[in-house]
Amino acid sequence: MSLRNALLAILRVGPMSGYELQKQFAQSVGHVWHAPDSQIYPELRKMEIEGLVEAEEQTRGERGRRRLYHVTEAGHRAFLEWMGAPLEYQRTRDPAHLRAAYLESASAEDARAFLHRHIEQWRGELAQWQGELDHIEAHSNPMLERRLEVTPEPERERVSAYKRFAYEGLVDRARGEIEWAERGLKLVDRVHEVGE
Amino acid sequence: MSLRNALLAILRVGPMSGYELQKQFAQSVGHVWHAPDSQIYPELRKMEIEGLVEAEEQTRGERGRRRLYHVTEAGHRAFLEWMGAPLEYQRTRDPAHLRAAYLESASAEDARAFLHRHIEQWRGELAQWQGELDHIEAHSNPMLERRLEVTPEPERERVSAYKRFAYEGLVDRARGEIEWAERGLKLVDRVHEVGE
C-alpha cells in the first residue's frame, strides 16, 4: 500500500504525468522509496479507477499524448487517513545479517569480501542521502522548492524540518551499517589468526 | 533466494522436519529471517526436486508421517557458493522514513502516535535481539549449542563470535531507530509550538 501513498504524496504537490513520477522515483523520492515504471503506470490506472486520482489527457504535437494526473478529494482523504493510521511493519528479512550469522562457513577472504561490499553499498546510500540533505539546506531540491511554494509561510519550516529528519534517520542507518561492517572486518582478522 | 539459504544454513547443523524448521523460523532464526509454514513446505519440496535436500519419510505411530530433511552434497555446495557470491541488495523501500518525510501533512497527535509506535516496534525488536545475545553468552540457545557440538574445537569460538556479531548489528540498528524517533518527538514539539 505504500507505493500508492508515495505517489499521492508527490502528486499532492501538483499534477504530474506517469513519466515525471517515474523520474522522481529514480531520483529524489527514490532515495526513500523505489518503484520502476512498470509498477507506476498500472498503479496510477488502478488509483484512477478507485477515484483517488484523475487524469487529464493531453496531446503533445501531432500524435503524442500524455496523461497528467492530479489528486482528487478522495485521494487527499485517503492519504491523510494513511498518515493517521498505524504503519504496518514487516517481519525482519535481512539477507546481510542472515549471512553474517553464518559467516564462519565462509573463508576469511569471502567474509572480508562480503563486508567490504557491505561498506561500499552503504557508502553509496550514505552519499545519496547526505546529498539530499545538502540539497535541502541549499534550497536546490526542485520537488521540495515546488512544495514550499504552495505552502503558506508559517508551515514552511515544518515541511523542510521533516524532510531533514527523514534523511537524517537514513544517514544514521547507513553510518551504523558501515561501522558494523568495519567491526566485522576486525573480527575476521581476530578469529582467523589461529586455524584455517 | 535467501529463504532457501536460510533453510540450508539450519539444515546443515542436522536433519530436521518442515515442522521443526517452521518453529525455528518463528523463534531464533526468525529474528533474522522470517518465513511462514506456507512458504517453508513448498520451498523444501522445490529444493528436494533440485537435489539440494533429501527427505527421509518417517511414520509416527499408526498413520502419522513426517519428512525428515537433510542437506545433500549439492546442497552444501550451493550454500557455500551463496556465501561466497556477492549479496544482492534490494532498493530502499522504507515506509517509516517515507512517512517521516511527509509528516507535516499529519496532525501533531498523529505524528506523535506514529513516532511512539515506531519506538515501541523497535523496542520489541531490540528485546528479541538482545535476548538472543544473552542466550549466546549463557549457552542457552539450543540451535547454537547443537551447532557447537558438531563443530571441532578450534572453530567453536568463531561460530559464536559471528552469531554475536550479527545480533549486535541488529541491536545497533534498533537503538538507532529508537534514538531517531525520540529526536522526532522533540521535533514535533518544536515545530508545532507555533501554528496549528
Added chain:
DNA sequence: CTCATCATGTAAGGAGTTACATGATTGG
C-alpha cells in the same frame, strides 16, 4: 536524419501474505 528524451504500457514470474484445510498423536 539521428539520438536523447518523452511517453505509456504488457507479460511472465518470483517472493511473500493471509486464509483455508486436514488429520494424527500424546499427555492430562
Added chain:
DNA sequence: CCAATCATGTAACTCCTTACATGATGAG
C-alpha cells in the same frame, strides 16, 4: 475424551522484478 502440539500442505492474492514492446517529439 479433549486440548495442545505435531505434521503437511493448497489457494488466492499482492507486491515487486525483469524483460519486452512501441512509438512520438525536439534538438543538433
